[in-house]
Amino acid sequence: MITESSQKPNPRNTNHGLTLMKRAIKEHGTRAIDRRSRLGKALTQWQSELIADLGGIEQVSTQQKALVDLCVRTKLLLDSLDAWLLAQGSLVNARKKSVYPALLSRTQLSDSLARYLGALGLQRRAKPGRSLGDLLSKGSVGE
Numbered sequence: 001m002i003t004e005s006s007q008k009p010n011p012r013n014t015n016h017g018l019t020l021m022k023r024a025i026k027e028h029g030t031r032a033i034d035r036r037s038r039l040g041k042a043l044t045q046w047q048s049e050l051i052a053d054l055g056g057i058e059q060v061s062t063q064q065k066a067l068v069d070l071c072v073r074t075k076l077l078l079d080s081l082d083a084w085l086l087a088q089g090s091l092v093n094a095r096k097k098s099v100y101p102a103l104l105s106r107t108q109l110s111d112s113l114a115r116y117l118g119a120l121g122l123q124r125r126a127k128p129g130r131s132l133g134d135l136l137s138k139g140s141v142g143e
Contacts, residue, residue, distance in 0.1 A: 039076075047072045055125035064120060071116045078109040 050068055054060050060068070081102060085091060091099055 043072055043076055046075065050120075053124045054120060056127045059125065059127070067116050067120050071113060071120070074109055074113045074116065078106065078113060081106045081109065 047068060050071060051057055051060055054064060054068075085100070085102060085106060088100070091103055093100055
């Protein structure tokens with residue numbers, strides 16, 4: 001039988017919040033991030049730039065859209081973890097004489113992001129141009 005611990009959490013213990021953020025993103029997706037905030041706007045802009053580098057939304061397959069979504073989520077977690085790690089006085093826990101476990105999580109997240117980006121391709125793709133027939137039929141040659 002599993003019982004809950006009777007110990008109360010230590011309010012002075014500083015946590016990076018990665019587990020909580022992962023849970024919120026898993027349950028709500030990127031909707032958990034308010035797109036009106038600076039963070040939400042920055043993530044939306046990065047996602048748009050990533051899609052533009054893939055040749056535009058018209059050229060992105062469903063599989064690529066799923067990878068782009070994974071990239072955005074991973075980037076959010078990675079950036080948040082980086083901010084927490086950089087706010088620490090040291091990356092070594094002096095009491096335990098070891099690096100923070102969050103550093104390992106950060107390395108795993110960065111490796112995941114690199115794999116996702118590699119799967120998408122690292123070369124920028126141009127949007128397909130309009131054909132001469134399309135230009136002539138619309139009368140937009142001089143435009």
